[in-house]
Amino acid sequence: MADSVLIVGAGPVGLTMALELARYRVPVRLVDAMTARANTSRAVALWPRTLELFARAGGGLSDELVGLGNRVTVANILAGDEPIARVELKDVATPYPFVLMLPQSETERVLVRHLEALGVSAELGVELEGFDADGEAVSATLRHADGRGESVRHGWMIACDGAHSVVRHHLGLPFEGDTLGSDWAQGDFHMAGVPFPVNEFATYWHEEGPLVLFPMGPDRYRMIVGLGASDEASSRAAPPPVETFQTLLDRRGPGGIVLRDAIWTSAFRINERQVAHYRAGRVFLAGDAAHVHSPAGGQGMNTGMQDAINLAWKFALVHRGLCTAPVLLDSYDPERRAVGAQVIATSGRLTRLATLKNPLARHIRNAVMHFALGLPPVQHVLEGNLTETSIGYEDSPLNGVSWQAGARAGARVAPREDEAPYGAGDTPLFTLRAGEGAGPPPAGLFEGPVDPAVRPNPAAGGIELVRPDGYLAMAVADGEWERVARYMEALGARPPAAASPSP
Ligand SMILES: Cc1cc2nc3c(=O)[nH]c(=O)nc-3n(C[C@H](O)[C@H](O)[C@H](O)COP(=O)(O)OP(=O)(O)OC[C@H]3O[C@@H](n4cnc5c(N)ncnc54)[C@H](O)[C@@H]3O)c2cc1C
Structure with a gap:
């Protein structure tokens, strides 16, 4: 096993990592502590650059994802009835000129199938307990769901084990940044009366906090709402009842939208953190294990998948002996850390802009954004950022x-x-x-x-x-x-x- 790679975590980033390495003929073992896959939607946006990069995997991967999701081409920002900006994804030269709305559970299901077609299965119910890495290999202890322990030795390990990464903790790598002091809730709902077409999403800026509606299909929407300052006494907010989502929709939205039923709801707090190093010798970190940030802009999962894609080809060249210079693997950290920092900064700015409380500041924001986002060059920059094609x-x-x-x-x-x-x-x-x-x-x-x-x-x-x-x-x-x-x-x-x- 010394020539193979242990990938810890089979979320969207671990699956992408395994898929890319396996298709480049690098032997992998993919383990995950969960005993069954979550069927909740979680991250719902796949941006054009991710779809472009997935197309490289062959097997019709991107087309299959596109066939399952909803294509959104327009982003609206409104304050009540007042339109502030309308950004159309029309100037980006890409085979995928839209943001694809697809539940994370569906994206994972497609990735699992493509990975299995390459002969690799994610081993669920297998938890990484600890490891030691030296100059030669990584020795790890795994615990199976039935209690059985297993000692393994792999040439390399890639941590795709999420925001609470055991690998990151074990390495003692700081996860620098902050937790923002506000609570948020989100949910997928069937809705009636939404006054914009299914290819447009809308952000409503309101004095009490923002409300965002992403269309996931003809009558299904992801709704995200800011709930205001966190209650410091509780470490984690619980999602409000559906009636509260309806009340917030009535107060902040355009009126006349009816929540018919809730498919899934959750609550979250926003962390903005990044690990100091994406590599420690024979161990690499990718995805939420390396960076977490505001969901504004919906780039978390996409950034993690692109971490994996960045690392995989370099790793395959080195592993197969086709390139020997250390700079190849060394470039993963500076390249992806810079992108992660940029995503944290941009999504943080969007969040702060959307949550302004001061009436004068809000008035100025609305006027400035109305003017600036009406300018084609500004729209173009925003399009490049959102679609990740300018990365x-x-x-x-x-x-x-x-x-x-x-x-x-x-x-x-x-x-x-x-x-x-x-x-x-x-x-x-x-x-x-x-x-x-x-x-x-x-x-x-x-x-x-x-x-x-x-x-x-x-x-x-x-x-x-x-x-x-x-x-x-x-x-x-x-x-x-x-x-x-x-x-x-x-x-x-x-x-x-x-x-x-x-x-
Ligand atoms: C409720 C919820 C809602 C979200 N909503 C959004 C959203 O609207 N928009 C957005 O962009 N993002 C959202 N996210 C975040 C998004 O899901 C993540 O950015 C994305 O899943 C990151 O993928 P990942 O593979 O890096 O990590 P994860 O998906 O967290 O996967 C990590 C995997 O590692 C496994 N693991 C952890 N420790 C070990 C161990 N010791 N041994 C073995 N396996 C281990 C876990 O079981 C898990 O399956 C949401 C997340 C949650 C939980």
Whole structure:
């Protein structure tokens, strides 16, 4: 087992991690303490960038998810009857120009099925109790639901064990940040009388707190409400009765909406925390184990899934001996920690903006947001943030040179619908894109994990090297094939025939 990876936690992030590693032919063991999967909806938004990245897994994964969910293309902000902003997801170049509303339980079910198609099952009722990691491997103690103990030794461990991560505690890694002093409630309801179409969601700003309605289907909605300051005496709020949701809807919403029945309700407090390091030697952290934040913007689960996708291709290259440079695995922490910090900051700002109490501040907020969100450039920035298509790795240690203005190393390269997604298949390959003037690469120049098929570069020429997760690694002028080869050499790239799995 020393060459395999132990993934702790089979929530959406652990499932994504296992799926990505397994399809890249890395042996994994996936365990979870829960004895049965939750069938509650929890996180309901899948953003375009996540769907783009899932498409790389093949098997029609993204299309299957899209077929099950509801596509939302418009975000409205209102204060009572007064419209403040209307943001349409229309300018983003993506095969998935919408936010997909799908219960987390459904997303997990689809991921489980795709993982099983690769021969990997999540082992439920298996809890990680403790572990020791040295320079060679990770020795772990597992406890099965029937009380049986098991000692295992794996080459690596990836902690996808959620916000209360046992692995993070065991490593003594600080989870720095705060718990906000307000209570929130949410629920999925069947509703009648909602005055906007099923492809639009609405946030109502109100002096008592915000109310958000996400359409999950023709008459099913996720409702989130701020309940005001927390009662310090109780450590955890309980969800209010359905009648309270109806009362809040009547007071803060547009009026005339009737809650027919509740499918699921819950209460929560907002934590804004991030672990100081996403890696400790042979142990990595991903998802809620590494970062938690306000659900405003609905990015928690998506950010965690993208952690997993970022790590998997790097890990597979190193594990299979196709790249040997330490910088590859070392880049996971700075790349994803920067994204996590950005998500915490943005979702925190959105939450604070929505919960302003002072009447003058609220008045100014409404006027400023009405003006600013009416400006196309501001809408464009917001769209990029929400859809996660503007996320990039501009300060990554993996970035090579950037040849021309506009195509900076670390930026997302939008996938094209008429091409296979970057990073598809069973080996994570870099992709070359070149204009007609670049000429063909010298024979035998690229022996490492680079796709031999050079794709056309529809931009202004030059040669681009795209990472297996669809971000630009480097860009050089026409003819500079040697510089690209040097970049791959710096990653310790080796031809598949010469590669041997790392211990
Ligand atoms: C009630 C609720 C409502 C939510 N609503 C929203 C929402 O509206 N929007 C949003 O964006 N997000 C929401 N979230 C958060 C969202 O569900 C998480 O961001 C997402 O699930 C994170 O995925 P994860 O895989 O990192 O962690 P989790 O889904 O927490 O999965 C961690 C897994 O690790 C397992 N585990 C833990 N310890 C061990 C151990 N020692 N050994 C083995 N297994 C272990 C757990 O059993 C669990 O299955 C909600 C969460 C909850 C609980």
